[in-house]
Amino acid sequence: MFEDTASALFGVEGLQVTGVEPAPGGGIEVWAVTACEAAAACPECGTVSDRVHETVVTRPRDVRRAGEAVDLRWVKVRRKCGSQQCPRKTFTEWVPAVPPRCRITARLREQAAGEVTERGITPAEAARHAGISWPSAHDAFTARADALLQDPAPVARLGIDEHRRGRARFAVDQRTGEYTVLADRWHTCFFDLDGQQGLLGQVEGRTADDAAYWLAGATPAWRDAVQVVCIDLCSIYASAVRRMLPRDVDRGPVPRGAAGGQGRRGRAPPGGAGPVRPARPLRRPRVRHQGPARAEPGAPEPHLAGSVATRSYSPGTVSGVGAWAPLGLFAVLRSRQLLPRPVWRRGIMAGALILGSVALLALPLSHKSTEAMSGT
Numbered sequence: 001m002f003e004d005t006a007s008a009l010f011g012v013e014g015l016q017v018t019g020v021e022p023a024p025g026g027g028i029e030v031w032a033v034t035a036c037e038a039a040a041a042c043p044e045c046g047t048v049s050d051r052v053h054e055t056v057v058t059r060p061r062d063v064r065r066a067g068e069a070v071d072l073r074w075v076k077v078r079r080k081c082g083s084q085q086c087p088r089k090t091f092t093e094w095v096p097a098v099p100p101r102c103r104i105t106a107r108l109r110e111q112a113a114g115e116v117t118e119r120g121i122t123p124a125e126a127a128r129h130a131g132i133s134w135p136s137a138h139d140a141f142t143a144r145a146d147a148l149l150q151d152p153a154p155v156a157r158l159g160i161d162e163h164r165r166g167r168a169r170f171a172v173d174q175r176t177g178e179y180t181v182l183a184d185r186w187h188t189c190f191f192d193l194d195g196q197q198g199l200l201g202q203v204e205g206r207t208a209d210d211a212a213y214w215l216a217g218a219t220p221a222w223r224d225a226v227q228v229v230c231i232d233l234c235s236i237y238a239s240a241v242r243r244m245l246p247r248d249v250d251r252g253p254v255p256r257g258a259a260g261g262q263g264r265r266g267r268a269p270p271g272g273a274g275p276v277r278p279a280r281p282l283r284r285p286r287v288r289h290q291g292p293a294r295a296e297p298g299a300p301e302p303h304l305a306g307s308v309a310t311r312s313y314s315p316g317t318v319s320g321v322g323a324w325a326p327l328g329l330f331a332v333l334r335s336r337q338l339l340p341r342p343v344w345r346r347g348i349m350a351g352a353l354i355l356g357s358v359a360l361l362a363l364p365l366s367h368k369s370t371e372a373m374s375g376t
Contacts, residue, residue, distance in 0.1 A: 007035070012062075012105065014039065014095030015074065030062075034076050039093040043100070044083045051080040053090050060098050061103045069131065072105075074098070104132055113140040152192070152200040152218075154225035159191035160237045162206045170340050179340050188237075190214060193230055226240060243337035244365035 006017040016035035023029045041048045055077055062072045076093040094100045097107065108130055115126040116137070127137035169183040188208040191199060203214045215223065226245055231237045336344050 012097045023071050029071045031073050034093045036095050043090050044088040045083050047081060047083040049079045049082045052077045053080045058101050060105055061108055063108050063111055072192040079369035104136060111139040112137040114145040116141040117144055152197055154222050155192045155195055155230045157193040158226045159193045159230045161189055163187045163189050208236045208239040211237055212244050
């Protein structure tokens with residue numbers, strides 16, 4: 001119970017407010033001391049101690065008051081354990097609202113988690129509003145979600161597919177100087193194809209080990225219940241299925257229209273299940289044979305360097321300058337934003353080397369073609 005009105009309005013069980021004053025940068029400063037008898041007990045052996053080692057001031061972050069920041073300054077005591085057999089010599093007071101080694105109050109974490117779950121905002125926005133870091137807001141959200149989520153029920157038809165999420169993040173290894181992946185933009189998703197569960201789980205990465213890691217987390221009874229696994233033409237997921245699921249599981253790609261009249265990516269067609277349309281057979285691409293071109297007077301040259309050397313018109317010059325050059329410049333600028341700087345530089349050097357080699361090869365051929373046309 002709270003001993004005074006200020007402590008009751010502050011609302012943190014185990015803390016007694018001793019003073020409130022305006023903060024220099026805006027908001028208010030709340031000074032509090034520990035008012036909990038259990039805080040004097042050693043967390044290791046449970047011995048109540050009255051020996052004071054030192055007094056410290058901590059500033060855990062707390063919720064706002066009427067939109068203004070609250071600067072909590074908690075004056076607590078570091079005590080010496082009174083038991084000689086206890087391996088812990090000193091300990092600091094703590095209350096359930098502010099656990100040991102925690103710089104954020106429990107109600108601030110609950111507020112950030114509630115904004116993500118109830119309002120549907122991102123953890124980054126909730127972290128900015130609460131004045132905490134993104135990992136703290138995300139951990140609070142996952143703690144609330146884990147308490148509500150249940151393990152997926154057994155499924156008979158399991159779908160495995162990849163999903164691209166955001167950009168990859170890299171970091172430089174200080175020892176080797178090479179780039180290492182911090183966050184992979186590719187995720188592997190697992191779906192219930194014939195039930196109502198939808199997305200069963202998601203794991204970062206799209207390798208066989210990543211898919212096998214998620215399947216290994218399921219119970220043996222859950223894995224034994226899987227009868228059919230639907231994947232695309234990917235040997236990586238097939239390897240994970242062979243490793244973690246029974247050998248009699250039917251695995252492989254499902255043609256369009258199979259699996260009970262479902263359409264693309266397992267979606268049911270409009271109006272319910274309709275007639276199954278057979279998969280379209282693969283067609284051989286049409287290739288028109290072209291014989292070797294003959295050198296004729298005034299014939300266009302195949303390369304921009306040859307057109308410049310022979311002072312002749314070439315349709316490739318117009319398309320190269322008007323279309324391919326802007327597209328190439330856009331690709332160079334875009335790759336500079338997406339790729340690490342060393343990888344981008346090596347790509348530019350390789351492209352310049354290839355273009356230079358082609359230009360040097362085209363110049364003598366263009367002169368020979370000009371001489372042959374002038375001789376005829």
